[in-house]
Amino acid sequence: MITSTEIRLKSRPVGVPTAANFDVATVDVPAPGAGEVLVRNRYMSVDPYMRGRMYDRPSYVPPFQIGEALQGHAVGEIVESHAEGFAPGDLVSSMFGWREAFTVAPANLAAMPDLFGKLPHVPGINPSAFIGVLGMPGLTAYVGLLEIGQPKAGDTVFVSGGAGAVGSVVAQIAKIKGCTVVASAGSAEKCDWLRSVGVDHAINYKDGNLLAQVQAAAPKGIDVYFDNVGGEHLEVAIEVARQGARLAECGMISQYNDTAPAPGPRNIIMVVGKSLKIQGFIVSNFGHLRAQFVADMAGWIAEGRIRWEETVMDGIAQAPAAFAGLFDGTNTGKMVVKL
Amino acid sequence: MITSTEIRLKSRPVGVPTAANFDVATVDVPAPGAGEVLVRNRYMSVDPYMRGRMYDRPSYVPPFQIGEALQGHAVGEIVESHAEGFAPGDLVSSMFGWREAFTVAPANLAAMPDLFGKLPHVPGINPSAFIGVLGMPGLTAYVGLLEIGQPKAGDTVFVSGGAGAVGSVVAQIAKIKGCTVVASAGSAEKCDWLRSVGVDHAINYKDGNLLAQVQAAAPKGIDVYFDNVGGEHLEVAIEVARQGARLAECGMISQYNDTAPAPGPRNIIMVVGKSLKIQGFIVSNFGHLRAQFVADMAGWIAEGRIRWEETVMDGIAQAPAAFAGLFDGTNTGKMVVKL
Numbered sequence: 001m002i003t004s005t006e007i008r009l010k011s012r013p014v015g016v017p018t019a020a021n022f023d024v025a026t027v028d029v030p031a032p033g034a035g036e037v038l039v040r041n042r043y044m045s046v047d048p049y050m051r052g053r054m055y056d057r058p059s060y061v062p063p064f065q066i067g068e069a070l071q072g073h074a075v076g077e078i079v080e081s082h083a084e085g086f087a088p089g090d091l092v093s094s095m096f097g098w099r100e101a102f103t104v105a106p107a108n109l110a111a112m113p114d115l116f117g118k119l120p121h122v123p124g125i126n127p128s129a130f131i132g133v134l135g136m137p138g139l140t141a142y143v144g145l146l147e148i149g150q151p152k153a154g155d156t157v158f159v160s161g162g163a164g165a166v167g168s169v170v171a172q173i174a175k176i177k178g179c180t181v182v183a184s185a186g187s188a189e190k191c192d193w194l195r196s197v198g199v200d201h202a203i204n205y206k207d208g209n210l211l212a213q214v215q216a217a218a219p220k221g222i223d224v225y226f227d228n229v230g231g232e233h234l235e236v237a238i239e240v241a242r243q244g245a246r247l248a249e250c251g252m253i254s255q256y257n258d259t260a261p262a263p264g265p266r267n268i269i270m271v272v273g274k275s276l277k278i279q280g281f282i283v284s285n286f287g288h289l290r291a292q293f294v295a296d297m298a299g300w301i302a303e304g305r306i307r308w309e310e311t312v313m314d315g316i317a318q319a320p321a322a323f324a325g326l327f328d329g330t331n332t333g334k335m336v337v338k339l
Numbered sequence: 340m341i342t343s344t345e346i347r348l349k350s351r352p353v354g355v356p357t358a359a360n361f362d363v364a365t366v367d368v369p370a371p372g373a374g375e376v377l378v379r380n381r382y383m384s385v386d387p388y389m390r391g392r393m394y395d396r397p398s399y400v401p402p403f404q405i406g407e408a409l410q411g412h413a414v415g416e417i418v419e420s421h422a423e424g425f426a427p428g429d430l431v432s433s434m435f436g437w438r439e440a441f442t443v444a445p446a447n448l449a450a451m452p453d454l455f456g457k458l459p460h461v462p463g464i465n466p467s468a469f470i471g472v473l474g475m476p477g478l479t480a481y482v483g484l485l486e487i488g489q490p491k492a493g494d495t496v497f498v499s500g501g502a503g504a505v506g507s508v509v510a511q512i513a514k515i516k517g518c519t520v521v522a523s524a525g526s527a528e529k530c531d532w533l534r535s536v537g538v539d540h541a542i543n544y545k546d547g548n549l550l551a552q553v554q555a556a557a558p559k560g561i562d563v564y565f566d567n568v569g570g571e572h573l574e575v576a577i578e579v580a581r582q583g584a585r586l587a588e589c590g591m592i593s594q595y596n597d598t599a600p601a602p603g604p605r606n607i608i609m610v611v612g613k614s615l616k617i618q619g620f621i622v623s624n625f626g627h628l629r630a631q632f633v634a635d636m637a638g639w640i641a642e643g644r645i646r647w648e649e650t651v652m653d654g655i656a657q658a659p660a661a662f663a664g665l666f667d668g669t670n671t672g673k674m675v676v677k678l
Binding site for chain 2: 019234249266278
């Protein structure tokens with residue numbers, strides 16, 4: 001009998017999540033029956049959007065339930081298969097993260113078949129990339145920038161959270177598309193990394209006066225803003241937006257732990273006079289672009305045009321700390337937990 | 340020699356405009372030379388957006404200058420013509436409002452040739468309609484609702500300022516397109532009028548708790564919001580918006596006289612989870628749709644499917660009061676000044 005250690009939600013966080021909000025439990029994993037596979041996870045993802053699922057409220061995905069194992073993106077390896085088309089050693093992507101192993105019928109790997117299932121073979125790529133640059137964060141960057149932001153060559157693109165799993169891909173795709181890129185991050189080291197991958201202007205928002213820094217970097221304003229942060233960053237983006245700019249709203253991590261509503265952008269009225277488009281999106285609505293994304297991204301990686309960092313924490317017991325680390329800037333690039 | 344009384348900006352308003360911000364002056368109108376026409380205005384428009392031009396700041400149109408005649412939409416009649424294709428009695432639309440008469444070469448009637456110039460003949464229509472339902476406010480409603488809001492039959496459309504020049508047209512086009520319409524206005528009389536033109540749910544926002552009123556009117560939420568008001572109305576619209584809703588940002592009259600930035604919508608984070616699109620627009624970017632608009636609108640009027648109210652003030656000297664009246668709800672439908 002195989003056992004699996006899993007992380008459960010013990011209590012709903014108020015403010016920043018802490019270890020006390022999580023339980024660790026070990027369960028038996030059922031042997032796979034006919035048509036089922038046994039999967040051992042090799043990497044699991046922690047993503048900012050998971051914070052939203054810890055509130056008990058209606059949203060585009062149902063809330064996590066107290067006492068149950070959490071869910072999230074993971075890459076695992078099949079260790080036993082009784083399902084046609086799946087063999088031991090195959091890598092699969094699923095939403096069964098936050099646990100070491102599980103048994104499933106492949107059709108049930110996730111509710112979003114476009115995004116999950118057996119993974120393509122990309123030479124020289126560590127499997128963790130499939131929860132990062134080649135996975136949901138990469139696809140999020142790709143569809144948010146290209147479908148919502150619609151950058152043209154010569155445009156100026158501003159991305160917040162530029163050193164994160166999504167932002168770092170946004171910044172580099174924008175460069176591939178011929179844009180000038182302004183990216184913000186929370187440390188000098190992250191800014192150095194951004195410059196090393198070709199970002200034109202890297203801004204450490206902790207240096208203060210974000211508006212002045214962005215104005216200095218983009219004196220003629222910005223055409224596209226890719227928002228991972230919200231709050232002051234969004235207000236600054238509206239302020240420096242040029243006529244007809246597109247603001248792709250991917251996330252607002254600065255507000256996920258708020259216990260009271262934060263003030264909205266005081267300059268929202270500029271949306272009218274500048275003909276701005278502020279548009280939110282959820283990657284699961286763009287699963288039809290996954291194949292095109294994987295083809296483009298694998299090509300860019302092979303050409304050395306996309307680079308990425310991972311911050312790796314080791315062992316399932318580290319998952320709560322990895323998740324909490326998203327909110328204090330622990331990670332450069334994709335935060336992953338190695339199982 | 341013909342004289343013209345005109346209204347000039349005397350000082351930039353702080354807060355709500357008053358008579359003290361305006362000067363009245365009478366000037367001689369030059370006789371038309373070769374290629375020119377002499378126009379006597381019959382109706383001039385006052386529109387909320389003019390408040391923005393009274394601030395000294397960069398925008399999509401230049402600010403009004405102290406000591407100079409104001410500008411704005413007007414319908415006039417040619418009284419003398421030395422220009423080919425223009426004859427006495429022809430009606431022309433121009434941006435030379437806030438004055439009784441002027442001389443011009445027709446090519447210079449305005450900087451936006453798609454929107455201005457010789458007016459089409461629409462049977463049974465008073466010329467004032469060309470600064471209202473058949474003019475810029477009507478086109479604003481048409482492009483904002485149809486191009487930005489993209490309503491489908493069966494959608495629920497919420498429009499603020501529903502009894503105004505733009506909102507009243509939005510509400511009726513939405514009904515023509517098969518939508519359920521919720522409209523807000525500031526008096527019981529305006530709400531009665533809205534119901535009389537087929538609006539499903541008319542809300543008097545002065546009755547309090549706007550959110551509860553809109554939720555009661557649209558328990559399943561809204562698919563399109565057409566914003567003329569901003570502030571609390573926008574926050575409520577975001578709150579009740581359904582997945583993928585479109586928010587057409589036409590104006591935010593509640594904020595035009597603010598002397599300090601108003602707080603933005605505290606629920607702006609919902610843009611992400613609901614995949615909302617909040618998009619501002621300026622009618623002058625949609626001049627290419629004017630011919631299609633006039634054809635559609637003239638047809639709907641002939642079929643009795645579009646009705647409108649005008650609030651008429653008499654004489655150029657009333658123009659400042661008519662303008663100020665926009666901000667305290669004096670008008671039902673289009674506010675016009677008869678000259």
